[in-house]
Every structure is written in structure tokens, then in C-alpha cells.
Amino acid sequence: METPETNTPPAAPPSLTEWSLPGMGLLKGLAVTGANMVQSFYRKDRMTTIQYPEQRAPISPNFRNFPFLVYDGDDAMAGLRCTACSICEKECPPQCIYIVLDRDENGKSLKRPKVFDIDVSVCMNCGICAEVCPFDSIYMDGEYELATQDRFGDLVFNKQRLARSTDYHAKLRPVQAAAVAASRKAAEDKKLAAAAAKEAKAKAAAEAKAKADQEQPAP
């Protein structure tokens, strides 16, 4: 049997039956509401409501609402980072993402989405798609005024409507975008370096071979 922790004395509750002069408790409470009413005229922390849409509450930079797709360069459709790997489609809790992989006429994968739809009437803004994406391609937006008059059609966003430039991302989430850009650049540099090293190696091998051929001319 476990011994109870010494710092757990069964806390003595305060006297639960504290009657005073009848009506005093009521008056004390009224004093509190009265003070709050008066203070609401001059204390900012007591007057907390604002007049939307003329005034808007500040939004935290981490606020997330609906995903978007990032593209590099100027052409939105050509520059999409998405490779249609369908990881987000599988992990999406309400299953609101629909992806079709684009293929050429031989059936070979082109590693880009032919269809990328998100039903924002089903989407619940959890951000799991952005978290699991291994290609830095999908992120959470901060846009929240998306009311439309068509309940079905206008709320299914296709890839044209989802695409946003890297500049948009950098403006929306500077810290995250900078980190992503740095890691992508590092990966790109590594790839370039690897390619260069490979080229150099191939070149050296070719030179060595040529040299060997020279030294031992074919009979």
C-alpha cells in the first residue's frame, strides 16, 4: 500500500456557512457590479467588447484557418510544390482533401496534382495536413471571412483557388516561411553539391579512363 504524500493534508475548506447580517452579501455583490459598470467607462480591461466589423481584434501570428498551397516562382500551376503524394489526404481527420495524381499519356507519374480539392465546409482547421506534409507545400491560412451565398459549389476550393505565392506565405508567417526557405535552400545546396560532386567524380573517372586508354593503346 502506498503512503499518501506528506504535502497532501486533506485541505480544510473555509467555513462554508458564513452568514452575516441578512442582505449584506447581496449588497456586497451589488457593489462589485456597480464598480464594474463605472470602471467600464475609463478602464480598458473592463470594457472588452469591440464593434466588429469596424474594429477588429488583433489576430495572433499563429492563428490558423483553412489550408493553402504554396508555389515557387510566378506561374501558380507550374510552381506548385505539391507532389500529390496523398499523405495529407490520408491523415486528414474529416477526409476533406481530394487529390488525383497527374500522369502523362504513358501512365507515368508527373509528381503533381491533377485535382487538388479541399471542401472548406468540411475542413475543421486542425492543421494536420500542414504538419504531415514532407514537401513544405501546404500551410494554414489566416483568412476567416469566407462566407459565400452558395453552400456547396463555392465552398469546394480547387488548386487554382488554393494556390498562394511564397511571398504571401512570408508575409503571413514570417518566422515559419524563413525557416522553410532556409531548410529548402540547404537541401537544394546539398543536392547541387551532390550533383557537382557526382559530376566531378564522373569527369575524373572519364579522365582516368582516357589516360589509361592512352597509356595502353588498343592493339
Added chain:
Amino acid sequence: MTPDLPTILTRLQATLPAAAVAHRRNPGPSGQDSLLVAPEHLVAACRFLRDTPDLDFDLLTNVTGVDWPDPAKADAVAVPVEETPPPRGGFLEVVYQLFSTSRRAGPLVLRARTEDRQTRVKIPSVVEVYRSAEFQEREIYDLFGVVFTGHPDLRRILMWDEFEDHPMRKDYVAPDDYEYEPTPHDAVLEKAKPHYPAAP
């Protein structure tokens, strides 16, 4: 504090017929072993666990219903410690988690199994020992179809009274007109179409 399962098992076997309780090992990292109790001795076992002063399992926290269409899977999750013949067909299972508020011990996991999934689905209710099982057993009756004999008020609780199936069973098929929501997948929409008149 995890309860000392072998001792409890021996003591239970001394009070009940020895074959009524068996130790089942949990293969996962949680190490929460369980006791498989024959349904006809379940209430007696609970009463013993609650009323024996040095055991004092006074709180039945959780009652879970499980549908096992494939009995091999059930034995993989709750591995028999002694050699036992594998069950022949699928069954429904009820898992109980007991705690002791005074001794701060738990969870003690009990499990009871029905004979099959279709007709012989009776398990005695433990409501007379633990009131906390009242709504949870009703829920399992509602969603899995386990019939708790001796339950004072066994009615559907979450589904409506006219509902006929048991939705948490693994072979439950959702009706095809239950929602009309055009998701991008359109599978639901396609299924629902015959139930709605075409737009003029």
C-alpha cells in the same frame, strides 16, 4: 500503483471455481494484464473484489465493449498465459477497469466474453455491485448488442429507441441515405442520390 495480479488471481480462484478466472497477458508496453472471468461468476468476482477489505476495489471507472469477429485477434491482444483452446467463433467482450480509491491501486482489468456474436450474447449486469456501470452497460447494449441480464433499466441510450442495429459492431453497414453532404469524394452523394428527387 499496479495491482498484484497473481495474488488477486489466486485469491479469486480460492473463492470461485478455479476455472472461472484466467490470467491474460498484455503484449504491449502498457503492461496492463487482465483477468478473464467466466460470465456466470462475474458478479461474484466483482463483489469479492469490492468487499474484501484489503482489496477494496470500490470504483468501477470504465466499461468498454469490444466486438471481436476474429477470435485470434482477441487472443493476440489478451494473450492466454496457460494453454487454452482457442475460441471457435467471434464474440463480444466487455472490459472493466477497477480502481481502489482508498488504496490508490489500479487499474485492475476484468474481461468477460459472450459465447457468440449473434444470439448468445448475455452477460450478467454488475449494476448491483457498481452503480457506475448503469449507463455504460446501457451504452454497450445500445452500440454492441450485449444483453446484460439483471440490468434494472436496459434500454437504448444514445441511439433512438426505434433504431434496430448496433452501430459499433465491426460488420455494421451505415444506411446510405443518412446524410446529404456533397463532399469532394462524392461517394456519399452517389449513395444518397436515389433517395432524393432529381432537381427540376
Added chain:
Amino acid sequence: MISDPAMPYPPSANPSPVLDDDQLLHVSLGPQHPSTHGVFRMNVVLDGETVVSLKPVFGYLHRNHEKIAEGITYLSSMPFTDRLDYICPLTNNWAYARAVETLAGIEVPERAEYIRVITGELTRLINHSAFAGFFMGDMGAWGSALMYAFRERELILDLFEELTGARMMSNFMRFGGCRSDLPEGWAARAKTLIDGFPAFLDELEKLLTGNEILLARTQDIGALPKETLINGGITGPMLRAAGVPYDLRKSRPYGIYDRFKFRVPIGEKGDCYDRFMMRFLEMRESISILQQAFEQLPEGEYINPKAKLRSFKPPVGEAYAAIECPKGELGFHLISDGTFNPFRYRIRPPSFINLTLLEDMCLGLDLADVVLILGSVDIVLGEVDR
């Protein structure tokens, strides 16, 4: 049927010995008003103004969350847990993360545990202060107390928005830690808020606890013996108000709660007044835990780097893990068959099980007290119906 004299059941089996049925009044209370805790209905039988039978009716918000979870991955269920008890999503996340960690044997780094304690205790402040407001609403004093509580809740929600990205649907915990680290300056801002919180509690207590109407309405209402409460599976402030020092943070310590000095408040009688006061005492203890947590907050990882996010597959087995959420013991029972989806995903909802003894508490009282007792149980229908 029931042989145990200590637990007579059902309490309403022979309602009124004097009156026959056509002199009783059947009232369908709900599924909306009973001070709008949600779509909950009670079939009440009245003898004059006195309750002789009360049968709760559930299921108006039932969406079979447990079935949905069986068809999706472990990670995908995390945002759905936000929607159980939507007043305190972070403790729901925590309970689920803990269950999966128990199931798969994942270690949680120290800093992540501290972040969890901080968010969890802030959630307790939100829940309990909102409770005070809603409880006043049940009594007929809809307005001031609730709005004051919401004013303070907004400040905490602002912190949550900055940390998790959403005010209520946080989806913050991950298996093996948290989704992100505390933002720059967050801890300092949270600490300032916590330091100012006791002043708000003083104000709220001055507004409410001396109030004669509150005392008259709540004292000696809805009390039950503690043995009955334990037997009925009641947990949380409800149980502690009756004098049972059963708090999972002490009784089944999880995380790093053994590092903090705090007391478990217990009541005397277990009536509505004790339950109401219990929440205030717990908030003061939470503030003390938060202050200690901010002092001790270490540097380090916020998530176990070995924990997998994509394609997470726990080994075959089962696990039950629970935490002390503001409403009671919130547990998850998971069974894994070694695939990407849970084989069985069961929630032990405190709100639902705390309603087991609702009828026992209400019998013999007036109809107006029923609403009050329901309020003192502190339910959220998202969790009751799941």
C-alpha cells in the same frame, strides 16, 4: 432484483405511495432549456412540485466519435478530442496523448510535460470560472457573473490562440510531446496573467459567495453519502465535495505532478454549495501549481524526437490511461491490433458518468432544484453524447 440494501435501485421504483399515476405530472424537461447546458432532456414525474422520478434522455448530440476513430489514423483522432468537452480541449488532448503514449511506450520530454501542465491548469481555470458563471445562470442570475468569467477566459484564450493557433479547437498535444514550443515571451505574459488572476477570484467570490440567495438555494441541496458517490463512479470536484480526497493528480500520479506542492480541496457535505466552493478552492491550487511550473520550466525538447508523426503504428496491445480533467476522470481505453487505425477507441467521459446519480440526487426536491443540481454536475453535452 438488487440485493444490496446500501444501494437501493431504482430509487424511483415505487414513486409516491399516496398518489396514483393520474395525479402525477409528467414533464419533459429539455432538450433545450435546463439552463442551456445543451441538448439534454429529462423525463421528470412530479407530485405537485416534488420530483418523484427523473429519467435522463441522451443522444441528441451523438455522432459516434468512437466509430469514426476506428476508421482513421491515431493522429487524426486528436482534433476530434477537442470537440468532446469543448470548454477544455487541451485536457482532452492530453488524456488522449497519454493513452497513446501508454499504448506505444513513448517517453515524454521534461519540457513537454511542463507545457502540458501549464496548458492543463490554465484550462482548469477557464472551466471552473465559467462554471461559476453558468451555475449562476442555473439559479436565475444569468449575466454578470458569467460575463466577468468570460472576460477573464478571453485573456487565457488569447494565450491559447498564440500557442496553439486556435482559441478553442487547439489540437495541440502530440504523441510524445506537444506540437510546438512556447512562443517568444509567452511564458512571461502567461505569468503576468496568472499573477493577476487571484484578484479576479477575489472579485468573483465577493460577488457571489456571501450572497444570501445563493446560500439559501444551494445549501443542503443534492447531497449524497460518499459511498454512494464512489459506487456510482462519480469523479472530480463532485466527489471531492463530499469529502473523498480522490484526485488523480495525487492518487494515480501522472506526468510531473509529483513535483508540485498543492493540496486537494475537499468539502464536508457534498451539497451544491460545497461543489460550487470546491471549484474556487481548486482554482487557487491551480494558480499555485502554475506559479511553480513557471518557476521550474526547464529548457529542452518540446517533443520526443523519436516519436513518429506520419504512419504511426503502435504495437499490439491495449492500454487505459486517464487524467484529472476539470470535470473528473477523463480516460481513454485503446486497443491496437498493430495497424494504423485503432481497433477500439473508447472514451471514459466524466460528464456522462457523473450523471449516473442525477436521479438519486434530485428525488424529493423541487423542480427548480433539478436545474441547479444539473448545473452543479457541470456537464458538456459534446462529451456526454460523444
